[in-house]
Amino acid sequence: MIYTPICDLLGIEKPVLQGGMAHISDARLAAAVSNAGGLGIISAASGNVEKIEEEIDKAFSLTDKPFGVNVMLMGENVDEIAKLLAQKKVAVVTTGAGNPAKYVSMWKEAGIKVIPVVASASLAKLMERSGADAVIAEGGESGGHVGEMMTMSLIPQVCDAVTIPVIGAGGIADGRGVAAAFMLGAVGVQVGTRFLLADECCISRTYKDKLIKAHDTSTIVTGRRLGHPVRSLKTAFSRSYAKEEYNMNITDDELEKMAVGSLKAAVVDGDDKKGCFLAGQISGLVNKEQSAKEMIDEIFIETENILNGASKWVK
Amino acid sequence: MIYTPICDLLGIEKPVLQGGMAHISDARLAAAVSNAGGLGIISAASGNVEKIEEEIDKAFSLTDKPFGVNVMLMGENVDEIAKLLAQKKVAVVTTGAGNPAKYVSMWKEAGIKVIPVVASASLAKLMERSGADAVIAEGGESGGHVGEMMTMSLIPQVCDAVTIPVIGAGGIADGRGVAAAFMLGAVGVQVGTRFLLADECCISRTYKDKLIKAHDTSTIVTGRRLGHPVRSLKTAFSRSYAKEEYNMNITDDELEKMAVGSLKAAVVDGDDKKGCFLAGQISGLVNKEQSAKEMIDEIFIETENILNGASKWVK
Numbered sequence: 135m136i137y138t139p140i141c142d143l144l145g146i147e148k149p150v151l152q153g154g155m156a157h158i159s160d161a162r163l164a165a166a167v168s169n170a171g172g173l174g175i176i177s178a179a180s181g182n183v184e185k186i187e188e189e190i191d192k193a194f195s196l197t198d199k200p201f202g203v204n205v206m207l208m209g210e211n212v213d214e215i216a217k218l219l220a221q222k223k224v225a226v227v228t229t230g231a232g233n234p235a236k237y238v239s240m241w242k243e244a245g246i247k248v249i250p251v252v253a254s255a256s257l258a259k260l261m262e263r264s265g266a267d268a269v270i271a272e273g274g275e276s277g278g279h280v281g282e283m284m285t286m287s288l289i290p291q292v293c294d295a296v297t298i299p300v301i302g303a304g305g306i307a308d309g310r311g312v313a314a315a316f317m318l319g320a321v322g323v324q325v326g327t328r329f330l331l332a333d334e335c336c337i338s339r340t341y342k343d344k345l346i347k348a349h350d351t352s353t354i355v356t357g358r359r360l361g362h363p364v365r366s367l368k369t370a371f372s373r374s375y376a377k378e379e380y381n382m383n384i385t386d387d388e389l390e391k392m393a394v395g396s397l398k399a400a401v402v403d404g405d406d407k408k409g410c411f412l413a414g415q416i417s418g419l420v421n422k423e424q425s426a427k428e429m430i431d432e433i434f435i436e437t438e439n440i441l442n443g444a445s446k447w448v449k
Numbered sequence: 450m451i452y453t454p455i456c457d458l459l460g461i462e463k464p465v466l467q468g469g470m471a472h473i474s475d476a477r478l479a480a481a482v483s484n485a486g487g488l489g490i491i492s493a494a495s496g497n498v499e500k501i502e503e504e505i506d507k508a509f510s511l512t513d514k515p516f517g518v519n520v521m522l523m524g525e526n527v528d529e530i531a532k533l534l535a536q537k538k539v540a541v542v543t544t545g546a547g548n549p550a551k552y553v554s555m556w557k558e559a560g561i562k563v564i565p566v567v568a569s570a571s572l573a574k575l576m577e578r579s580g581a582d583a584v585i586a587e588g589g590e591s592g593g594h595v596g597e598m599m600t601m602s603l604i605p606q607v608c609d610a611v612t613i614p615v616i617g618a619g620g621i622a623d624g625r626g627v628a629a630a631f632m633l634g635a636v637g638v639q640v641g642t643r644f645l646l647a648d649e650c651c652i653s654r655t656y657k658d659k660l661i662k663a664h665d666t667s668t669i670v671t672g673r674r675l676g677h678p679v680r681s682l683k684t685a686f687s688r689s690y691a692k693e694e695y696n697m698n699i700t701d702d703e704l705e706k707m708a709v710g711s712l713k714a715a716v717v718d719g720d721d722k723k724g725c726f727l728a729g730q731i732s733g734l735v736n737k738e739q740s741a742k743e744m745i746d747e748i749f750i751e752t753e754n755i756l757n758g759a760s761k762w763v764k
């Protein structure tokens with residue numbers, strides 16, 4: 135078995151976190167991942183405090199293993215959500231899109247481990263100084279909101295910058311990716327795209343089918359003009375949106391409006407025309423529908439085999 | 450020592466290729482890398498056939514080890530350059546920016562190994578069918594011309610697509626990167642950015658100083674609007690160019706003209722104002738001036754240590 139300091143830190147069996155995917159990562163998926171020995175994570179990106187509380191309570195009823203909640207710091211109702219998480223004493227909070235410094239002491243007093251997602255070495259340093267227990271170094275090959283730094287360059291540079299454990303993310307879906315992240319200095323991984331095909335994942339049939347058909351080059355980044363780049367599957371919608379970003383007859387406001395509701399259209403309605411189907415560059419490798427447990431078991435058997443054979447080129 | 454099938458294929462001691470960097474990779478750098486046990490590569494991107502012949506002859510005089518030449522297939526005088534390489538019987542040709550199919554049989558008859566740079570699994574497959582001996586899967590964290598796919602996602606998907614050996618590139622500058630590329634399935638690496646600081650590399654003092662000072666987030670991609678994205682160090686010039694890409698009062702022609710001569714201004718003149726200082730995202734890790742031999746020795750000692758310790762998380 136694979137066991138690293140992240141397992142000790144979070145009280146989990148296998149050093150894998152499930153990415154907190156907006157409108158996707160609910161109690162059912164999180165509990166399935168936690169029951170399989172990883173760390174399931176509920177997304178609080180909706181900003182709906184009551185709904186988030188419901189999901190947390192549901193997860194507590196579905197698993198007695200640790201699970202986490204992901205908070206988008208640029209989202210709505212962040213203060214209330216932060217308080218809720220402290221009251222509920224969830225095991226872990228991961229944060230994205232900002233600096234969680236003002237909540238860290240409250241969360242730590244509640245016994246919560248705080249793990250920010252970072253896209254640069256300087257942000258990782260800042261998070262360590264703010265009291266983070268670990269950081270997730272996420273490269274821009276991931277699905278959803280992306281930074282400019284990519285996994286292969288980001289992980290070692292973050293590892294050099296901090297002394298807290300580093301979790302690698304972005305482009306990781308199998309044992310090869312886990313083993314590579316470990317070589318770069320990470321002691322855990324966060325996986326998003328692969329869990330989209332988990333039996334316990336709620337996304338529409340259309341979304342899953344698109345992912346199964348995807349190749350390596352099937353994703354595109356849109357939103358750079360507005361400063362919020364997002365990676366999703368290429369569709370007529372995302373291609374035309376990408377083109378319109380260079381059309382100055384279209385205002386920023388109009389561009390913003392084009393994207394409203396597009397994630398829900400993908401996740402819930404499976405709407406091919408309006409949907410924005412978030413997915414990472416590793417989509418081409420992701421084509422099997424399995425339970426979360428089958429995925430995790432398979433990933434770590436593969437990781438173990440690869441790491442045990444790693445010295446085969448040393449003569 | 451580290452020894453893989455790429456060493457056998459190319460007749461080299463250590464599985465590392467030095468990237469063919471336009472206006473930078475000359476006979477002196479290539480010979481230094483080849484003498485150190487790697488595969489040095491001369492860039493033929495200038496399109497100046499006489500100058501390229503001179504450099505090849507010079508490399509033959511500086512080393513009796515194999516070396517290669519990199520051909521930009523969208524460049525000038527490609528037919529003449531291709532013929533020259535066959536006449537000179539250089540050991541290896543690497544190709545970028547296109548499909549070398551029409552030259553492959555000529556080169557192979559001359560005993561040359563042909564290794565295209567690819568940015569997708571489908572292109573890798575096409576290259577294998579065209580008779581390539583190996584492929585370089587280069588992720589977009591590299592310096593210079595970049596594709597959309599990133600190293601962590603690209604290498605495993607290319608490895609799944611072909612049976613010929615895969616060389617990983619993009620974001621690799623130390624033993625951690627080499628070990629990670631091996632875990633993803635590569636049996637060799639191509640390194641560019643780190644060799645910019647080699648004692649034998651001809652770039653201007655300003656260029657080297659900028660690279661030494663660079664952090665992880667010090668690079669930027671420009672040229673997306675014109676369809677030729679390029680990664681370079683952030684400077685006043687590259688930042689303003691990036692901004693102008695969204696300015697529709699500036700025509701594509703004007704944008705194109707802004708970049709003319711910018712590479713030479715960086716490499717030769719060290720011109721801070723007009724120069725385009727190509728470099729990869731791994732720049733933040735690259736800060737030591739050493740001989741090419743010291744770099745290569747250091748990289749592979751580190752690789753060996755990491756691979757030998759790779760099973761430390763297997764309990």
